Amino acid sequence: MDIAPSPLAQPFPAIPPVAGVTLRIARARYKQWDRCDLTYVELAPGTTVAGVFTRNVCCSTEVEMGREQVLLGSARALVVNAGNSNAFTGFRGREAVEQIMAQVAQHLECKPSDVFVSSTGVIGVPLPLDKAEAGVAAALNAVPCSWEDAANTIGTTDTFAKGAVATAVIGDRTVTLAGIIKGSGMIAPDMATMLGYIFTDAAVDPAFLQSALSAASDTSFNCITVDSDTSTSDTVLAFATGEAGNMPIASFDDTGADAFAAALFDICRQLSHLVVRDGEGAQKFIEIEVTGADSDESARRIGLAIANSPLVKTAIAGEDANWGRVVMAVGKAGEPADRDKLAIRFADKWVAQAGLAVDSYDEAPVAEHLKGQDISVGVDLGLGDGKAKVWTCDLTHGYISINADYRS
Amino acid sequence: MDIAPSPLAQPFPAIPPVAGVTLRIARARYKQWDRCDLTYVELAPGTTVAGVFTRNVCCSTEVEMGREQVLLGSARALVVNAGNSNAFTGFRGREAVEQIMAQVAQHLECKPSDVFVSSTGVIGVPLPLDKAEAGVAAALNAVPCSWEDAANTIGTTDTFAKGAVATAVIGDRTVTLAGIIKGSGMIAPDMATMLGYIFTDAAVDPAFLQSALSAASDTSFNCITVDSDTSTSDTVLAFATGEAGNMPIASFDDTGADAFAAALFDICRQLSHLVVRDGEGAQKFIEIEVTGADSDESARRIGLAIANSPLVKTAIAGEDANWGRVVMAVGKAGEPADRDKLAIRFADKWVAQAGLAVDSYDEAPVAEHLKGQDISVGVDLGLGDGKAKVWTCDLTHGYISINADYRS
Structure with missing residues (x-):
């Protein structure tokens, strides 16, 4: 099986010798x-x-x-x-x-x-x-x-x-x-x-x-x-x-x-x-920033619940501003969260606040952001000062191809 | 989007009226x-x-x-x-x-x-x-x-x-x-x-x-x-x-x-x-039986770690007897496990015991089992009496198609 270089690949940097x-x-x-x-x-x-x-x-x-x-x-x-x-x-x-x-x-x-x-x-x-x-x-x-x-x-x-x-x-x-x-x-x-x-x-x-x-x-x-x-x-x-x-x-x-x-x-x-x-099948690099959590560790766990959610990852692969899946992932993390204080953004555009969609929600700029290679998702819990950033990639047909289509 | 019936679909049973x-x-x-x-x-x-x-x-x-x-x-x-x-x-x-x-x-x-x-x-x-x-x-x-x-x-x-x-x-x-x-x-x-x-x-x-x-x-x-x-x-x-x-x-x-x-x-x-x-994209119905765990709850968590592992699910989709991925999933569950007591089977064929591949391992009957629609995976921890069964489906291109290819 021959796998093409990741579209997110970066050139190898110039690294000098390290003495010893x-x-x-x-x-x-x-x-x-x-x-x-x-x-x-x-x-x-x-x-x-x-x-x-x-x-x-x-x-x-x-x-x-x-x-x-x-x-x-x-x-x-x-x-x-x-x-x-x-x-x-x-x-x-x-x-x-x-x-x-x-x-x-x-x-x-x-x-x-x-x-x-x-x-x-x-x-x-x-x-x-x-x-x-x-x-x-x-x-x-x-x-x-x-x-x-x-x-x-x-x-x-x-x-x-x-x-x-x-x-x-x-x-x-x-x-x-x-x-x-x-x-x-x-x-x-x-x-x-x-x-x-x-x-x-x-x-x-x-x-x-x-x-x-x-x-x-x-x-x-x-x-x-x-x-x-x-x-x-x-x-x-x-x-x-x-x-x-x-x-x-x-x-x-x-x-x-x-x-x-x-x-x-x-x-x-x-x-x-x-x-x-270089994540398997990755087409997009995703940064998830969680703020307002109960603690930094709680923020990290919520971030990882979002980053590990197949539904969030496939939505981003499909360039779909499906913030409902982010709500779901926050809720399943098992960490303190109050649905009615939750706010969610893509890039710098808040799509949901205080537990429901923002009134003036305009999907156009969000859709434009999701077409790019570097995706930013933000979640504010509105509870405390806990914060964390986690990084993941999207879930695509490439992942399935790499892990299921080839047999030993 | 039109989705074909699951290949694992079952006919609707004859259900009599229930009084009241x-x-x-x-x-x-x-x-x-x-x-x-x-x-x-x-x-x-x-x-x-x-x-x-x-x-x-x-x-x-x-x-x-x-x-x-x-x-x-x-x-x-x-x-x-x-x-x-x-x-x-x-x-x-x-x-x-x-x-x-x-x-x-x-x-x-x-x-x-x-x-x-x-x-x-x-x-x-x-x-x-x-x-x-x-x-x-x-x-x-x-x-x-x-x-x-x-x-x-x-x-x-x-x-x-x-x-x-x-x-x-x-x-x-x-x-x-x-x-x-x-x-x-x-x-x-x-x-x-x-x-x-x-x-x-x-x-x-x-x-x-x-x-x-x-x-x-x-x-x-x-x-x-x-x-x-x-x-x-x-x-x-x-x-x-x-x-x-x-x-x-x-x-x-x-x-x-x-x-x-x-x-x-x-x-x-x-x-x-x-x-x-009727799991999204499901092609195979998978039963995972965990025995010999520290407790029933521990067995259930280990079973779910296996059932939720994208690598296990894609391996089964690919009909690949990749028991190393089962080992990995057991190890990441965060539950008591001793690598050197672990045994793994597909159907009734043990592929690994006491922490390494069985000497006489013959992949042919396992490969044959994996070609079927109903897959049985067994894990014995060798620690105690805890046991559980969990059920899942494989992870296929169909899942990605349903969740990423269609956009709102």
Whole structure:
């Protein structure tokens, strides 16, 4: 099956090298394909790490081990396998991950726990030990590659390479943050997995890096949805090599901490939006802003209920200003809401207020807005100060084609 | 837009008259269509009533009022409007419902609170007072009609008329339960609404009727899903005229109580399955059985997570034995689960056990099962005794066509 690039695709940005980060790729041939499918990232000694992982309780071995590894706070390498998620493979899957960790650790003369492994692709098939071993050996000796090459290599059925860059000033140093991500394109019987990696030359204490990454994820990766399904392998890792030579950041009181956290959020937001823009079958990028909710968390849940509603998503695909479906989605969220205080807008045009259609409702400008690629939906609950933004794409025939028409 | 009958449609059953229940239909012309769209059911004096309603907090006026009316326990009439849901219409919508209640109450010389009103169709447009008044007037004077006529008249974009019948022996009397239901076909910008009505000639105390209906709903109407969206108007009402002359049932200690509750559950199950069989775009009817869960409620939530997963539904549409997606859906349910104890089957063929694919897995019989119209998926958690069955349909291009391709 050949999938055309998403109409919402964006060009790969110019990302400079990040000191202490070397990218290499190789062919492990996890699937019958002629492309690189193993990414190896070498990180300078002293690199710190933080991570956020899927909440799916049927998570992969890679996720289980990654959760433990980030607690140790140090990293020397990352290996990403594409074409096989190694999820739901029991002890056999664990053996494969441990083999990769040992192989890289021997090469770098580091602890196996400093080697992070992710895998994405078919579920239920243990990662073949021989292919993994040969692939890692080839990658260790490959010439360094570009960010775009690495972004392409971690992808599976992504329709475009996804990367982002940001900078922050810390004291007298300008640090760079570079990120690549894959996700949301898939072919049955593979499973969509979001894998994101952020690299910075900043010196950052791992505990601070973790708290900054968790906070940034809450309003970026945790506020996007394509189809409400949660992968068994979702992972975002942030690595800080310290090569920029800034005074290490260990708390929000430290110089440049706010700037670094802002840059980290910026790159998380960029990367998360790119995943939505490559959502299966996506024709429109949708931002849903919820205000006036009981709390920020309540606003986020209401936003996700709207973003996950097949009826809302198909209405927007059909360029139909069907605000009744937004009302329905607010009501089913299970969060505090008062029907008679609810207001709904498309772009900046309020279509319903105080629980009923606005008297002077003119559908023409709303219909015009819905013809575009970037759609804005606003909901005001009229209850409190809680607010959130979530992002999703529309639900089209393309989603069905990708996920149902092809058979394994 | 013209929608072909669901391939899962079933013929309308032979339903006998129920003593104390008279059905009439009329043209209120809520939409530009040439069909009856107002159903009026007259109920004998002494009829008791119970109801279950949507949990959507943005519910319609009809639902709000219905909730209060069932607490009073008595009913004389039911009016169902098709083509306009009257939801999210504020005080104007309430005015329309009160007008209908008053008009019927005057005709029957009963209390307005004995007149139940439901509406289904477009959201956000107040039910027009003049059309409602003329429609009710016509219906009051219409000749009685059949169950099938009434089932067709409460429908909106349903592709077939849905009804069911059951009987129970109470002491020396055999009582009849008859039910009609609409739901799950829809055209933008209308909103799918499940409206179900059950009529019996049994004499049943309203409190017992309510507890029996609530219990039956928990494992029927509350265990079906088409697309995870919850209508603002969902309503199931049960009316008992008492004309069969049995000793009234007031508790499970009374003669025939178990038989009546079993028949009520039987009819609820039949009606709920018919809604799934008319699910938008449905090509396959799917039963998901969850066993070995921490509790029955946990099993139900896991079953619904599977049933609502777009990836599971598209895999089944594609006749793809993609059990990895079932694993994913179990894991995202947020319920107790242990990946390494999980077992999954299609029909009676276990495809995964103890957290990985079965060694001797032969896909051929599973692939054969998936080609059929009735699909059975089983999940055993291996944790406890909790169990549940839920029912859904597959997710196909038909769903997108119905909900996105047509514009208002």
